[in-house]
Amino acid sequence: MLKAVYEWIDGRLDITPMWRDVADHEVPEHVNPAHHFSAFVYCFGGLTFFITVIQILSGMFLTMYYVPDIANAYASVDYLQHKVAFGVIVRGMHHWGASLVIVLMFLHTLRVFFTGSYKNPREMNWVIGMLTFGVMLGLGFTGYLLPWDNKAYFATKVGIEIAASVPFIGETIQNFLQGGDIVGAETIARFFALHVFFLPGVLLALLAAHFILIRKQGISGPL
Amino acid sequence: MAREHEEQPMHPHAPRRQMTRRQFLSYTLGAAGAFMAGGVIIPMIRFAIDPLLKPKAVVPFVKVAELSQISSQPVSYSFQTLQIDGWIEKNVEQTAWIAKSSAGELFALSPVCKHLGCTIDWNSNPQHPNEFFCPCHAARYTPEGKNLAIAPAPLDEYEVKIENGFVYLGGIRPNTIAT
Ligand code: FES
Numbered sequence: 001m002l003k004a005v006y007e008w009i010d011g012r013l014d015i016t017p018m019w020r021d022v023a024d025h026e027v028p029e030h031v032n033p034a035h036h037f038s039a040f041v042y043c044f045g046g047l048t049f050f051i052t053v054i055q056i057l058s059g060m061f062l063t064m065y066y067v068p069d070i071a072n073a074y075a076s077v078d079y080l081q082h083k084v085a086f087g088v089i090v091r092g093m094h095h096w097g098a099s100l101v102i103v104l105m106f107l108h109t110l111r112v113f114f115t116g117s118y119k120n121p122r123e124m125n126w127v128i129g130m131l132t133f134g135v136m137l138g139l140g141f142t143g144y145l146l147p148w149d150n151k152a153y154f155a156t157k158v159g160i161e162i163a164a165s166v167p168f169i170g171e172t173i174q175n176f177l178q179g180g181d182i183v184g185a186e187t188i189a190r191f192f193a194l195h196v197f198f199l200p201g202v203l204l205a206l207l208a209a210h211f212i213l214i215r216k217q218g219i220s221g222p223l
Numbered sequence: 224m225a226r227e228h229e230e231q232p233m234h235p236h237a238p239r240r241q242m243t244r245r246q247f248l249s250y251t252l253g254a255a256g257a258f259m260a261g262g263v264i265i266p267m268i269r270f271a272i273d274p275l276l277k278p279k280a281v282v283p284f285v286k287v288a289e290l291s292q293i294s295s296q297p298v299s300y301s302f303q304t305l306q307i308d309g310w311i312e313k314n315v316e317q318t319a320w321i322a323k324s325s326a327g328e329l330f331a332l333s334p335v336c337k338h339l340g341c342t343i344d345w346n347s348n349p350q351h352p353n354e355f356f357c358p359c360h361a362a363r364y365t366p367e368g369k370n371l372a373i374a375p376a377p378l379d380e381y382e383v384k385i386e387n388g389f390v391y392l393g394g395i396r397p398n399t400i401a402t
Contacts (some may be wrong), residue, residue, distance in 0.1 A: 057263065057264070058267060061271055064270075064271055065309075072310065075310035075311070076309070076310050078310065079309055084270055084273045085269050086266040086267075086269045086273075087273075089270075
């Protein structure tokens with residue numbers, strides 16, 4: 001049945017070469033943990049992507065209940081966590097995944113660094129990876145405010161104060177991030193917009209570039 | 224990836240078709256992948272459909288009117304009920320048209336038109352005296368709420384409880400008075 005559906009679509013759209021091109025290629029021996037167990041360090045990039053997918057999915061579901069508004073944000077998070085079935089799990093995935101993604105991305109960066117994989121011709125992918133890192137930190141920072149509890153509020157205040165200490169343009173950055181004179185209603189609205197629209201959009205574009213370059217250039221050789 | 228026809232049987236006399244190593248591995252991989260994807264997706268689906276599976280809230284009875292005031296002429300009474308709307312709880316004003324039927328039975332009708340949900344009024348159309356009338360598309364109802372025109376069903380009624388000379392109203396249910 002499934003096979004018939006697949007073949008019906010494939011007959012018209014010719015999707016087999018597409019996924020073959022994406023998924024069906026050889027994994028070199030030196031990155032395959034089945035050959036050398038120590039090659040598990042090559043898994044960190046894929047694991048980062050796996051967690052990123054979970055973040056996107058759990059985030060989409062959380063917005064079914066969450067309201068980005070200073071009067072209701074905390075109450076809606078409290079409601080979705082304690083009153084909605086599996087709310088604690090879905091929010092837990094997003095909460096712990098946010099930290100995990102940073103950890104895994106850091107390990108991935110270390111692997112790339114210590115295997116020298118960033119060298120010519122892959123410097124551009126290193127730069128894209130660094131930009132991705134920055135976007136991920138931005139996602140973490142903007143998401144932190146959204147529950148609108150004490151931790152969220154003061155962490156954001158501190159983060160914005162740090163940004164405000166940049167010479168010359170600090171105040172401009174502060175005003176842009178706050179959307180007003182204080183961390184308040186306008187801040188949570190724009191942090192929400194950044195968190196669910198702008199930054200994920202940039203993230204997906206960067207990830208696409210990252211993966212296309214890997215396929216173009218191949219995995220770097222053994223040490 | 225069905226390869227069963229490509230492999231040559233190792234023992235020509237053994238007709239038993241065995242699973243190839245590749246098949247076994249791809250099934251195992253598929254099952255493991257499905258297990259992991261399910262572990263991620265199922266909680267999210269359950270989370271999303273929670274409103275469908277929540278039990279309906281029981282509506283408490285509210286004191287609305289004095290029994291001695293009710294006649295055969297419908298009169299609208301307003302009362303407050305607590306509405307729990309997710310994380311927002313607020314008192315909302317409700318209206319009921321309360322009267323006694325020809326058999327002397329007390330009933331309270333919901334003012335929500337059964338056509339498309341506008342609010343009906345009593346005796347508001349001079350051409351149709353002593354009827355409920357809806358201004359949106361001219362639905363009409365008898366005093367007991369029976370639908371005369373436009374609307375596909377009679378007006379809903381409130382559950383009624385009478386205690387110590389007072390009328391208490393509860394949840395809304397389909398009309399049981401109009402015949
Ligand atoms: S909504 Fe009342 S007549 Fe249409």
